[in-house]
Amino acid sequence: MTTLERLWLCEAIRLREEHAGPLEDGEANRRAVAAGGALGQRIQARAGFLAARDGQLEALQHWRQGARLALLALLVLALLSGAGLGFAALGDGQRPVNVFWALGSLLGLHLLTLLGWALGLAFAGDSGGALGRLWLWLSGKLARDAQVAQLAPALLLVLQRQRLGRWALGSLVHGLWLVALLGALLILLALLATRRYGFVWETTILGDELFVALTQGLGALPALLGFAVPAPETIRASGAAALAEPGARQAWSSWLLGVLLVYGLLPRLLLGAFCAVRWYAGRARLGLDLGLPGYQLLRERLLPSSERLGVLDPAPAPLAGGPAARLATDSDGALLVAVELDERRAWPPKLPAGVADAGVLDSREQRQHLLEQLSRFPPARLAIACDPRRSPDRGTLALLGELARSAASTRVWLLAPPPGEALDSERLGDWHAALEQLQLVHADSAPLRWLETGHD
Incomplete structure (x- = not known):
């Protein structure tokens, strides 16, 4: 361009x-x-x-x-x-x-x-x-x-x-x-x-x-x-x-x-x-008029004060468990993250060596924090765990797309329901259709071997 x-x-x-x-x-x-x-x-x-x-x-x-x-x-x-x-x-x-x-x-x-x-x-x-x-x-x-x-x-x-x-x-x-x-x-x-x-x-x-x-x-x-x-x-x-x-x-x-x-x-x-x-x-002399109000409003969002004035305090620690720190030193890292899981579900599963846990994203602040980390340290493989008992609403799908664009390769893990609960086939079909529209690969079983080795 x-x-x-x-x-x-x-x-x-x-x-x-x-x-x-x-x-x-x-x-x-x-x-x-x-x-x-x-x-x-x-x-x-x-x-x-x-x-x-x-x-x-x-x-x-x-x-x-x-x-x-x-x-x-x-x-x-x-x-x-x-x-x-x-x-x-x-x-x-x-x-x-x-x-x-x-x-x-x-x-x-x-x-x-x-x-x-x-x-x-x-x-x-x-x-x-x-x-x-x-x-x-x-x-x-x-x-x-x-x-x-x-x-x-x-x-x-x-x-x-x-x-x-x-x-x-x-x-x-x-x-x-x-x-x-x-x-x-x-x-x-x-x-x-x-x-x-x-x-x-x-x-x-x-x-x-x-x-x-x-x-x-x-x-x-x-x-x-x-x-x-x-x-x-x-x-x-x-x-x-x-x-x-x-x-x-x-x-x-x-x-x-x-x-x-x-x-x-x-x-x-x-x-x-x-x-x-x-x-x-x-x-050759073309440029933006940065004095326009529309561009002035973007200054703080795109050029934060910490960058313009210098870093005054040390940066806060990354996500608990240190996935960002791991990714900073290992560009081939793998990451598992869950989106809006039921509190009664045991999480996380036992992870192989080399796979980091980013926790469960429940709030807007948690999502923002993780996305900022991934923009600086994109993982090679990212697995996103979702509960298919919930409807695939527009906000969740937008988050999945944004997370997927932050990694080299992504899979969506559709978790099995707890014992004794049945999964609505129509809702599961909605998930499959939505993920296909986003061009995201989905898995019905834990993609832990793929996270560890890069293949099944």
Whole structure:
């Protein structure tokens, strides 16, 4: 995952919590603290876990797929629109081509949108133009995921921090116009190569010299690249009727192509390259605004005072019996823990050497303590004992999933009922179905040999 995507998910999670309230993030915070690093890195680690858990990471992938499809659709539309401009400018060859009407057809909308982009950049700050907004809208529609609605605003907020939105959308807009004008240029070349066109200019109130000056002025820059400019006599003669001389036709054709290239394609190419350079240079400066209230609330949870100020007192002793201490020195350790057992049940069973007992988890504080220990010292094998006479409620299943993610390998031990008690088969089936949904292996007999050796 790129830095931009991590920051993007952080903003999406922050916006979600601002609108819907704080998320259940106990496990995410523990994992972020265990990963270490500065506050910004821990916020990114927390957001990555929450996004993967709640489906926003998958929604981001869907948005990216939608963005690619939207870009492809816009590129095809731009190419077809450019081809249409080329056909509209020259026509079918049955009538002479009015050179300045053709030039207006090819460059008029391009110059107006270019002026609009420049004004938006100067006064609005972040100008993506209508094409940029269309692309964002299409990306969300093609993603077909309800959660992408939170992603587009989050992306814009991330980019606006370094004023990168203007350069990202600017690259897109200029790239699409470049494709459109390139399509028009290719159609012009194809039509001029396969049909015979005559060129004229027409006016009622303007004089010949104005068109001479305008034609030569527009052709000055293309002439530096080798494009022909009609002679003054040719320009004047073209005001009465289309000239039949091949030289005049070729001069007007070359002038039209040169003007389209210099005043159409080259500005879009240069501006697109400029926006792309600013975009890639600015991405290195992207970061989180840690002064935002949503991130300030996470500071104490992800960067406790003991870490920021230094450890003032020795750490409390780990769990009774020392499983954490054992795991700290033996990364291949094995651990047995029970969840909400009846007090009348004898516990723990006799454990093999090398298997630690984490006791019975009955309270929230006990669960929190064990999860913090496991985040620092994950065991290689973890067995979780459960009483299948109890219903597999959502809280218990969430705890089982979190414990399982803290160990390399996990098994759930469904304890047999005490002598004289029958086990409800329907409830046992509920346990089996819930554990299969969590993708957890369950055992109906004590998995002590597996805890000791790693196999049955």
